[in-house]
Amino acid sequence: MSRTLEWTVGVELVEEDGTTKAEARLLTGNSNLTGHGSARCNPxxxxxxxxxxELAASRAMKDLAGKLMREANREMEAVGAGTVPQHTGPGYGWPEAVT
Structure with a gap:
């Protein structure tokens, strides 16, 4: 079976008061996922x-990648397949983004 897909990732950046916030959105055609990240300039x-x-965008994409991996793991478990062990580390981005 041969397939070709195109997924679109958009990143929106907003800077206010020395803090840059990023939102990364993945549109797969079947689902929409959003990741968040931020960066603050030390005074x-x-x-x-x-x-x-760059920092905010990379953190948002890392958050997005984690969400995509969790979705894939849920789908693998639903069909009875094993999943890759989860490794946790320090969180990036907005606090609600690391759950």
């Missing part, structure tokens, strides 16, 4: 907006 550091954008 003692030089403000380089591009760095905040």
């Amino acid at each position: 003692a550091d030089v403000d380089v907006p591009a760095i905040g954008d």
Whole structure:
């Protein structure tokens, strides 16, 4: 069986008061998943907006990837297949994003 799919990921960045927030959205055609991330400039550091954008976006995509993996694990369990062991580490992004 041969298949070709295209999934679209969009990342929206908003910067306010030294904090950059990112929202990454994955549209698969069957589901929509959203990940969140943020980055804050330390007041003692030089403000380089591009760095905040990169950090917030990468954290949002990491959160999104985790959600996609959890969805795949649930679907594998539903059909009786084994899942990959979960490894937990420090959370990134908004607190509600690491659940």
